[in-house]
Amino acid sequence: MQDVNVVIVFYSRTGTTEKMALAAAVGAVQAKANIRLRRIPETASDETIASVPGWKENHDRMSWEYIAPREADAAWAEGLVVAIPGWMNLSSPEVKRCLDTLTEGKIAAAIGPEGLDRALMAAGLIVEPLATGVDAAECARLAGFRVAEAARAARR
C-alpha cells in the first residue's frame, strides 16, 4: 500500500480541538498516511489570552510544539483535515487563516462548526462526510482515516 500525505490543520485555545486534531492524525496514521500537524497561530491579544483559564499555558505549549502551516505543506498534502472549535464563527480571522492554507481539489474533512464543510467545498475541496453515532474523538479519528483512504484512492 502506497503512503499518502495528510496534513491536519487546527486551531485550538485550551487544547480541546488539539485533541481532536491528534485523534485525526492517529486515524490517518492507522490508514498508513504520512502526517503533518499544523496549528493556526493565535491572533488574540495577550490580555485576552490571559483572561481565559487554561488558554495561556496551552497557547505557550502549543506555540512550542507546533509550527504554522506553510506553503510547502499545502503542496505536500494529498488529504487535509481541518479542525477548529465548534463554537467559532466561520468569518473569524482564525478560520479565514485556516481556509487560506488550503489548496483546491484536495480531499478533506471538516471538524468544527456547522457550515465548515460547505466553506471547504466553496474553497474547492472534496469533503468527506463525518461519521455519526460516535463520540467526538472517534469521529475525528475516523475523519483522519477516511481522508487518508480517499486521498489514496483518488491517486489511482
Added chain:
Amino acid sequence: MITIRKANDRGHADHGWLNTWHTFSFASYFDPAHMGFRSLRVINDDRVAPGKGFGAHGHRDMEIISYVLEGSLAHKDSMGESHIIGPNTIQAMSAGTGIVHSEFNPSPKEPVHFLQIWIEPAVEDVKPSYHQLSFEPQEKRGKLRMLAAPYGDGAEANGAALIHQDARVWASELGAGESLTQTIAPGRFGYVQVARGNVLLNGQKLGEGDGASISAESALTLAGEGSDGGEFILFDLA
C-alpha cells in the same frame, strides 16, 4: 564475520537544531547498501539543541527504542503517555496500528544526545503500547543490562521493555580492561553500536559511533579500550 561500520561513514545531517548520524538509510540519507541489518532498521545517533525537537508525527508497525546518553528527552504520545527520560532509562514503544508522538529536548540550556533504534516487528497491526524502565548505572557496568526482549522471553522479569520481534537489546559500559563475553546461537546475528568511548570487539577496535554487524560468530568478547573504556549497545537478532 564482523563488518565494521565506521562512525564517519554513516549518513549525516546537521540541521542546526539537530545533528544526526544514521547507521542505516533514514530521512534524506539513502544508501541501498545500508537499509538495515536483519530486523534492525534504524540506529540514529541524535543530538538535539536545547528547547528543540521533533513535533507531532506518526509511526506505524515499528518497535521504537530511545536511549538517552546525555541530557533529557520529553516524550508525549497519542496513548496519553507524557514523560521526560534521561540516561539509564529504556523507552520502547510499539507503534503497531498507529501512534502520533512528539519528542523534545525540554532543557533550556543542555543539549540531549540519544540513540533512537527502530526494530521491524514480526507482526503488523498490534495494539500500540509504551514501556519505560529505569535502572541503576551499576547494572550496566562491566556486564550486559537488558534493554528490550520479545514477549514471552522473561523480559519483564529482567526489567526490560517488551518488543514484538525475536531480538534482544542490551547496554553495557566497560571500563579500561573490563571485558565480557556473550555467546551468539548458531544461525543468529549480532550488531554492536558504540555509544561513547572505545571498545574492542573480538580484538577489533571500535571507536565512538562505530558499529559492527556480526554473522557466523559463536562468541563475542567485548572489552573497554583506551583510558576510559566505552559504552555500547548489543543486539542479538534472528
